[in-house]
Amino acid sequence: MPLLELKNVHSAYGNVRALKGISLHVEAGEIVTLLGANGAGKSTTLRSISGLTPVSDGDILFEGKSLKRVKAEHIVRQGIAHVPEGRRIFAGLTVKENIMIGTSGRGHLPRRQMDAEVEEMFEIFPDLKRLTGALGWSLSGGQQQMLAVARGLMSRPKLLLLDEPSLGLAPIIVQQLFATIRxxxxxxxxxxxxxxxxxxxxxxxxxxxxxxxxxxxxxxTPVQLQDNEEVKAAYLGGGK
Structure with missing residues (x-):
């Protein structure tokens, strides 16, 4: 059984049909990517999974259970964290406070446990450790993206949804970010x-x-997509 399965999912914004029957699956332990141009429906797919955009038809299954009528806050508690495009960190809070907010859906945690889990995030994102007390607005774009991902991981998700994590970042920071995703x-x-x-x-x-x-x-697979002439021409800067 896949960890996540979308079955003929349709979603719309008013009269605009954003998804027109999407079916896909994600197995536990995988990294799966959604590619496409602006307006293709990529972000809507993530928003539909996390309960932020209603599904008008079809179904979304997580661990075999339907998410179609589950509220977003309950979807987080089931083990799905969504890091949206644009980072959306709290500019007036410190790095540590931003990270700690990620536990909000898990109920009350002892301070000692929360501090230990924050230290785990600093092990994954060592650049953030020296910025513990820095306010969110003072961070670079790459640091803010790392902080947004760390906050998402604090919910202890089984599935992490990442929306355009490299957007606006310098190439060297993108390399670091994708090493972190691995x-x-x-x-x-x-x-x-x-x-x-x-x-x-x-x-x-x-x-x-x-x-x-x-x-x-x-x-x-990546090899199959990289060898596909249509994909190369449209998304990989190559093709005939």
Whole structure:
């Protein structure tokens, strides 16, 4: 049984149909990437999974149980964390306070346990450790992205949804970020990644799906997608 399965999922914003029958699956322990141009439906797919965008038809199953009518806050408690595009950290809170907010859906935790878990995040994101007391607004874009991911991991998710984590970051920071994504998977967290940097996404993914105008058009392993002429031409800077 897949950890996550989407079955013929339709979602809309008013009269605009954003997803037109998406079916995909994610196995436990995988990194799966969703590729596609702006407006393809990638972010809507993540928002539908996390309960932020209603599903009008079809179903989403997590560990075999439907999420279709489950509220977003309960989806977090079931083990899905969503790191949205744009980071959305709390600018007036410190790095440590931002990270600690990630535990809010887990009920009251003893301070000693919370401090220990924050230290675990600093092991995964060592650049943040020296910034413990820095306010969110003072961080660079790369540091803010690392902080957003760390906050998401504090909910102890089985599945981490990452939406455009490399957006606006310098190439060297992107390399560090994707090394961290590999590290997150090695710690036992499954990752569903939306990313416009297709080459980088495929370098860490086990499988990928390509979306266009709300439809899935191609799926396969990184090698299969990299060898697909349509995918190369549209997303990888190559092809005939």
């Amino acid at each position: 590290n997150i998977r090695s710690h036992g967290t499954t990752v569903l990644l939306v990313e416009q940097n297709a080459n980088m996404a495929l370098s860490v993914a086990d499988r990928g799906y390509v979306l266009a105008t709300g439809n899935l058009i191609v799926e396969g």
